[in-house]
Amino acid sequence: MRHQHEGNAPRRFTMKASILERLHADHYRYEALLCILDRQLHIAVCQEIPDYRLLYQLFHYLTEQPGEWHHPVEDRLFDRLAERHPESRELLEVLIEEHRRIDIYGRELEVKVRNLDEESEAEMDLTTLNLARAFSELYHHHLYTENHRIFPLLETSLPVTELEDMDLGASLKAPAEGSPSFQRLYRQIAEGRTGLQLGRGEQADFCPLCGAKPQAAPPTS
Template identity: 30%
Template sequence: MHPIERQLYLDHLHITQVLRCFERALEGYRNQPDGGGHLALILDVLDYIEVYPQRWHHPVEDRIYTLLLRRVPTLSALGLSLIAEHKRLEQLTNELNHLFSAIANDSMVPMSHLMRISGEFLEEQLAHLERENRQLFPLLARTLGDPDWQQLERECGLLQDPLFGDRLRQDYENLHASILTLDRNLSLTG
């Protein structure tokens, strides 16, 4: 498996962990808006989504889906809708980041609005990953060859993940620790 393909699979696992952490932090924020560090964690998650998945993972997938839909015409509708979902997810992340940043700057945002957009964000992010995992990723190995991966590597390179890569970015230390704690608790209760 080419390192880019491996990284895409790994990213899905990591994005799922990050979304699970977001869900917990959101629950905490709803119960305790003024304390517990939930707001800071939510802002870290939204920042990370904009810094890594949206800057590397989505652009690489966009190139792959464009290639696939040219090569396998029956995949056109699926490829185009996944590319469109990236745009929609990026808009949602951006909107949510604005809302939570406004709260961090002491602006009033109705809780019901915040919860509605956050719910859409979570639901659509998870549904997108699930759709790619089930419908498209299994086709990668069958449809793309070494020259395709080499071409992708030349075009996109490999970007270091600042949260799960070899070097943890300092301002994600808190988020990283929260994800590890959550995973430990889930494996104890699971």
């Protein structure tokens, strides 16, 4: 009797809870903004003047939006997951503490880059640069851990129906990409093509947020 090849086995389709879809979408947006933030920090490393107004808006959004909706929702999900999967409790406590640190670092950086913007033509001081890089590294690591370790655990430990019925203290109707603050930030990055900037006159291959690519040089006659 010939066994059916694994590659020909019928695929199993699993439904993802809408709350996890929203959290994944938020993470995708945060990662794109962090990439642009990292490019601005590279400009500062090159001892050039980064776009402080853009940096302020990046720090503000990456701190304010998660604090209003994303992190409180995750904290409730983490509490439920800790009940069902006690082995994850220690890691979940670390992630909740990272939510607090992201908020503290982000708000401090908002103040620092606003002051630098007011000074105009001022290079970023080493203390601010190091704090900004620590913020970015923490944020990247935090998102990676949630994406690859915690969200899969949520999917396997909590039924979709339970996730859909949970009282998360926030509505999925809360604006994300449609929020005025994000739309303003998106327009600034897209219209100014600032997501491409790398410093020393160089540009990246594409903008991770709006998909812009470097403009082709006009043909020489």
